[in-house]
Amino acid sequence: MPQHIWKLTPREAAAQCIMPRLVPNSIQESDSSKQEIMSLIAQGIGGFCVFQGDVEYTATLIDELQKEAAIPLLFSADYEHGLTMRLEGGTDFPHAMALAQAKKPDLTYKAAVAIALEAKTIGVHWNFAPVCDINSHPENPIINIRSFAEYPSHAEQHIKEFIKGTQSQSVLACAKHFPGHGNTITDSHSALPIVHDSLTQLQQRELVPFQKAIEADVQSIMIGHLSIPALDPSGLPASLSSTIMIDLLRQHMKFKGIIITDALDMHAISKYYTSAEASILCLQAGATIALVPDNALEALDAVARKAEQDPDFYQLLVENCHLIAKAKQWCGLISEAPIAIEYSDKNRDTIVKKITSKKIALNSKTMENHAMLALDIAKQALVIHDPKNLLPISEKTSFAAFAVLDGDDQKTLDKGVAFFRVLAQTLENECDFGFINSEIEPNDAYELRDSVQAVDIIILAVFVKPMSYKGTVGLSEYLLHALDHITQDKPVIAMLLGSPYLHSYLPADAYICSYSDSLPSLSAAALTISGRATAKAWTPHDAGCFQGDHS
Known part of the structure; x- marks a missing residue:
């Protein structure tokens, strides 16, 4: 059989169109987790979406799994600001909003190149980035600093450069979350958001970045779990809507690449549909790939059964497989995409010759260059609002610094520890450090107030950013009251190491905004406090600009 003709059973065609979760830590x-993954590979699964794990083990695992596949696997991941978004290891780049705030699209390109290179080195050839949502609602609980900007004109060039940088490394970029997750205060991980924008508003704002991404030849687009009545009055989520995926995206916007859903295990979908139902419905509505159904085997069984019973549905899957094969060829996973895909009733009738490229670990010099690039971006992204000229802190000024945490998970605690370590290295002043979150007891607040009576300044390092399933991106009234009690009449410097919008209800005399809690962003903020780095003054053109502030 010529290599460029594939023969697929309905189950194998279905398997190419489903991308389950892969958690190296699990x-x-x-052993049962690994057996489940190996079973899916034996049934012809097309690839996996990579989640939590160690970089080195993840690379070894991906290599091992590739050897088991008849058709090379396509591995994907959310590396919006680097491998650190999902893995332990890799370069921690500032978030998208910080990239845009640096106001140098060439730096966005370089960051995307570095992220793609690190991803490709471990075997991940599809980065679910850039986020093309416009953060048009300051209380959006899940987009926020993951977005480049609040206005399309501020985001467009960075979106294009991120796509170009990613795809220059033969890694697929992915514009998400179509048709726009920015103007909502509902997290689709928890519930189905309803976007009430008019068609005109959508055309002038939310859809613009995606059109620019298509013009930049983005290879894939992720569909959000969003109900948008102006686009589809039925109320269906966009990820299940043929009106949005076929009529709007394919026909009107002329997108020809891969359409992938957002994760189908998110509650916006899983509360209302089984894995079987959601997978069939999204593929029927125009998706190329059903991403992370809650139960991958249930989804595969249902889609395969539908393909066996319905020739039109099997043909739809075949068309999807052509797109997927072209993507695998584009990434360098296979040498040739098939010119035809034919029906087969025999498993593993198609064995595709894999392109074996020698694995080359990134050397220390390359990783050092990536780290320096990340720090450079972080420095250029920083903005300050300091009407009382409190910055930088002089060597004679005593201060107390508190990490204000929106939660008590280990990753957030580690960020606070990292910040204190960096601050201690950059300042030689006498100081005290501590952690505060919404669980603080009234007695603790009184003790902290008493302990800072002798200091000159209080620094609040505020770690608040969008997190899945949390539902908010702010500080509770209780915590704000406790902070007010602790700080009393002391001068306060608030370091917004995440959401820039917190200034609207967190009183302070000076603000430093990094638009990210990445390690380089923490370092840049600490250097600014010490005077070892300078930052731009906040202007009305910056995200989260100060209008009616507390200072």
Whole structure:
């Protein structure tokens, strides 16, 4: 059989169109998890979306799984600001809003190149980035600093450069979350958001970045779980809507690449549909790939059964497989995409010759260059609002610094520890450090107030950013009251190491905004406090600009 003709059973065609979750940490801890993954590969699964794990083990695992596949696997991940978004290891780049605030699109390009290179090195050839949502609502609980900007004109060039940088490394970029997740205060991980924008508003704002992404030849677009009545009055989520995926995206916007849903295990979908129902419905409505159904085997069984019973549905899957094969060829996973895909009733009738490229670990010099690039971006992204000229802090000024945490998870605590370590290295002043979150007891607040009586300044390092399933991106009234009690009449410097919008209800005398809690952003903020780095003054053109501030 010529290599460029594939023969696929309905189950194998279905399997190419489903992308389950792969959690290296779970596989290390559980033989059953690995057996489940190996079973899916034996049934012809097309690839996996990579989640939590260690970089080195993840690279080894991906290499091992590739050897088991008849058709090379396409591995994807959310590396919006680097591998650190999902893995332990890699370069931690500032978030998208920080990239845009640096106001140098060439730096966005370089960051995307570096992220793609690190991803490709571990075997991930599809980065679910850039986020093309416009953060048009300051209380959006899930987009926020993941977005480049509040206005399309501020985001467009950075979106294009991120796509170009990613795809220059033969890594697929992905514009998400179509048709726009910015103007909502609902997290689709928890519930189905309803976007009430008019068609005109959508055309002038939310859809613009996606059109620019298409013009930049983005290879894939992710569909959000959003109900948008102006586009589809039925109320269906965009990820299940043929009106949005076929009529709007394919026909009107002329997109020809891969359409992938957002994760189908998110509650916006999983509360209302089984894995079987959601997978069939999204593929029927125009998706190329059903991403992370809650139960991958249930989804595969249902889609395969539908393909066996319905020739038109099997043909739809075949068309999807052509797109997926072209993407695998584009990434360099296979040498040639098939010119035809034919029906087969025999498993593994198609064995595709894999392109074996020698694995080359990134050397220390390359990783050092990536780290320096990340720090450079972080420095250029920083903005300050300092009407009382409190910055930088002189060597004679005593201060107390508190990490204000919106939660108590280990990753957030680690960020606070990292910040204190960096601050201690950049300042030689006498100081005290501490953690505060919404669980603070009244007695603790009184004790902290008493402990800072002798200091000259209080620094609040505020770690608040969008997090899945949390539902908010702010500080509770209780915590704000406790902070007010602790700081009393002391001068306060608020370091917004995440959401820039907190200034609207967190009183302070000076603000430093980094638009990210990445390690380089923490370092840049600490250097600014010490005077070892300078930052731009906040202007009305910056995200979260000061209008009616507390100072």
